[in-house]
Amino acid sequence: xxxxxxxxxxxxxxxxxxxxxxxxxxxxxxxxxxxxxxxxxxxxxxxxxxxxxxxxxxxxxxxxxxxxxxxxxxxxxxxxxxxxxxxxxxxxxxxxxxxxxxxxxxxxxxxxxxxxxxxxxxxxxxxxxxxxxxxxxxxxxxxxxxxxxxxxxxxxxxxxxxxxxxxxxxxxxxxxxxxxxxxxxxxxxxxxxxxxxxxxxxxxxxxxxxxxxxxxxxxxxxxxxxxxxxxxxxxxxxxxxxxxxxxxxxxxxxxxxxxxxxxxxxxxxxxxxxxxxxxxxxxxxxxxxxxxxxxxxxxxxxxxxxxxxxxxxxxxxxxxxxxxxxxxxxxxxxxxxxxxxxxxxxxxxxxxxxxxxxxxxxxxxxxxxxxxxxxxxxx
Amino acid sequence: xxxxxxxxxxxxxxxxxxxxxxxxxxxxxxxxxxxxxxxxxxxxxxxxxxxxxxxxxxxxxxxxxxxxxxxxxxxxxxxxxxxxxxxxxxxxxxxxxxxxxxxxxxxxxxxxxxxxxxxxxxxxxxxxxxxxxxxxxxxxxxxxxxxxxxxxxxxxxxxxxxxxxxxxxxxxxxxxxxxxxxxxxxxxxxxxxxxxxxxxxxxxxxxxxxxxxxxxxxxxxxxxxxxxxxxxxxxxxxxxxxxxxxxxxxxxxxxxxxxxxxxxxxxxxxxxxxxxxxxxxxxxxxxxxxxxxxxxxxxxxxxxxxxxxxxxxxxxxxxxxxxxxxxxxxxxxxxxxxxxxxxxxxxxxxxxxxxxxxxxxxxxxxxxxxxxxxxxxxx
Numbered sequence: 001x002x003x004x005x006x007x008x009x010x011x012x013x014x015x016x017x018x019x020x021x022x023x024x025x026x027x028x029x030x031x032x033x034x035x036x037x038x039x040x041x042x043x044x045x046x047x048x049x050x051x052x053x054x055x056x057x058x059x060x061x062x063x064x065x066x067x068x069x070x071x072x073x074x075x076x077x078x079x080x081x082x083x084x085x086x087x088x089x090x091x092x093x094x095x096x097x098x099x100x101x102x103x104x105x106x107x108x109x110x111x112x113x114x115x116x117x118x119x120x121x122x123x124x125x126x127x128x129x130x131x132x133x134x135x136x137x138x139x140x141x142x143x144x145x146x147x148x149x150x151x152x153x154x155x156x157x158x159x160x161x162x163x164x165x166x167x168x169x170x171x172x173x174x175x176x177x178x179x180x181x182x183x184x185x186x187x188x189x190x191x192x193x194x195x196x197x198x199x200x201x202x203x204x205x206x207x208x209x210x211x212x213x214x215x216x217x218x219x220x221x222x223x224x225x226x227x228x229x230x231x232x233x234x235x236x237x238x239x240x241x242x243x244x245x246x247x248x249x250x251x252x253x254x255x256x257x258x259x260x261x262x263x264x265x266x267x268x269x270x271x272x273x274x275x276x277x278x279x280x281x282x283x284x285x286x287x288x289x290x291x292x293x294x295x296x297x298x299x300x301x302x303x304x305x306x307x308x309x310x311x312x313x314x315x316x317x318x319x320x321x322x323x324x325x326x327x328x329x330x331x332x333x334x335x336x337x338x339x340x341x342x343x344x345x346x347x348x349x350x351x352x353x354x355x356x357x358x359x360x361x362x363x364x365x366x367x368x369x370x371x372x373x374x375x376x377x378x379x
Numbered sequence: 380x381x382x383x384x385x386x387x388x389x390x391x392x393x394x395x396x397x398x399x400x401x402x403x404x405x406x407x408x409x410x411x412x413x414x415x416x417x418x419x420x421x422x423x424x425x426x427x428x429x430x431x432x433x434x435x436x437x438x439x440x441x442x443x444x445x446x447x448x449x450x451x452x453x454x455x456x457x458x459x460x461x462x463x464x465x466x467x468x469x470x471x472x473x474x475x476x477x478x479x480x481x482x483x484x485x486x487x488x489x490x491x492x493x494x495x496x497x498x499x500x501x502x503x504x505x506x507x508x509x510x511x512x513x514x515x516x517x518x519x520x521x522x523x524x525x526x527x528x529x530x531x532x533x534x535x536x537x538x539x540x541x542x543x544x545x546x547x548x549x550x551x552x553x554x555x556x557x558x559x560x561x562x563x564x565x566x567x568x569x570x571x572x573x574x575x576x577x578x579x580x581x582x583x584x585x586x587x588x589x590x591x592x593x594x595x596x597x598x599x600x601x602x603x604x605x606x607x608x609x610x611x612x613x614x615x616x617x618x619x620x621x622x623x624x625x626x627x628x629x630x631x632x633x634x635x636x637x638x639x640x641x642x643x644x645x646x647x648x649x650x651x652x653x654x655x656x657x658x659x660x661x662x663x664x665x666x667x668x669x670x671x672x673x674x675x676x677x678x679x680x681x682x683x684x685x686x687x688x689x690x691x692x693x694x695x696x697x698x699x700x701x702x703x704x705x706x707x708x709x710x711x712x713x714x715x716x717x718x719x720x721x722x723x724x725x726x727x728x729x730x731x732x733x734x735x736x737x738x739x740x741x742x743x744x745x746x747x748x749x750x751x752x753x754x755x756x757x758x
Contacts (some may be wrong), residue, residue, distance in 0.1 A: 029592075031700060106488075107486075197576065200407070212428050213428055214432050303431060304427065320409075
């Protein structure tokens, strides 16, 4: 028995901000544009600026010229400056389709205006394209390519750290003090050479790394843990890699060593639990349990949280963060074909911080690794 | 007499997608978070992952821990997975503020859910922060810094093109065929070295450039016009540059020369008209008029549009495209302090394409140039 029929999807977004728009049309469009599905075909309404390119290179079956609808809108509403709501209203009339399903991040302004023009827009109660979560072999390969770029970044960092000299409280490489900025530049160039853009790269040492989203700045010190988190976007596919390693140049203390070993043990425990039909919360709790057993406490202090206070993993694809989630805060049943990060971490100002992150594709058995870089960390 | 009081602003966005969120909080937050104003103070609700960093480095006066509201939400609605709507509802109750103004791109899902929980959300009929359009001297300097990065990119391209040898239908540099990819890499490295990320860089030659948003690929040919459009984001400020130059290595034809001269003449005409209280449409029409006088026709062909078929300029700041617009399609009165691009172009498959783009700050007199690179194009 077929399920209730969903209204067709409708988007208004640029592909830099909306992975759904890129997934739907498979072409990059830098300004917001209307796109919709109808009876199995994909439609886009784009300006002359995009028309030829979108018609030639996209997955859209029908590409409509925006200018034609703007002209019609000016005739119909001579006292308004026509915008996407007016265009949508005319397109909907031409295709005799008044009801659409829009994504959670559909723009509120267009939602209100289109409804005022009589359109019935329903906000999807979850992903607009649930299939986006399940990665095809080609999509998994594209994510693997992103992770190869992350790995090139680690190799660049490791090369500099290994070649650096320890003098006092500083590292020197080719006569220059080694800094977060210096290492991020080496990572970003390595990614560019491989055809990917690494934005917001994290290279944070010591107490800086205890803020998980602190990107890091200034000198990297010897004998301190340095978190390196690289999530590049491969330009020709739009897919991301996302990997983290933690390095230390010099000699680790017992406390640092216990921290790193606990994080890697938690990661392995989580990887063993990551499979189809598992609850993401249970995967997360494997990490919580490893940390508990080893005496690593999570708590809120006056300066912020310490311990393990983020989720264990998130979906990865055209967005860096997408469904599913593996976290203590939500229930999420993993599906075969999903791609997730597995990235426990521990953060203790004074000792330092460690996070180790890999990417796997969920199967009914052991997960398929889509990332590869070694786990040596002290040198 | 004071005007009608607007409800306070409310945002739910990450700062990579929402320049408004970055403008409001002056801190980068990679995942969507709630932010609002109340009686002149700025509030953010963030997770433990962001808490310390946001409290230390942002413009927010009050930083609230997301986890506390999630806990309250689970108590109040035990059968729901709490999300931003439930958190917002509890925050609104705590601060006794039920009415907010949200931006046009506020997420539709949250809009509908929050309204269902009794909140009164009004979508702003224009920019949420109209002051964002008017750039302070520090913001203008940040845009100038972005344009310096664009100029470093042009210098890198020019250096390679000048040093390249023409052999048949190819250019060779250090024994390698010069390609769009090769030149984009040189640009992106030059920007990285200067602290900026250049995404979606355009280096398109010949007929490829006749699609204004085609990024370009494959060999660059001698004697063809090559459009180079660089709009980097400076990492430490979030502000963009945006400049375009058109180069040709070899010898230009008379038709190519007439094209480039017309575009530069149109740009100068538009710059003369760009001032406070001018209508952006009139600035645009200066370009249209220059092209008409010189016999360059704009029309739609079976393969797409030819001639001049995009706007003359757009606002530039934390977003690459923001208000105001200077285009034939909209009325927009320019304000002193706005920063706009001025970028006419001509596109004729067979001859090639040219676009020249600079950035100015609008004043009551001649506009203040915020970009600088020479206009030699044939070498």
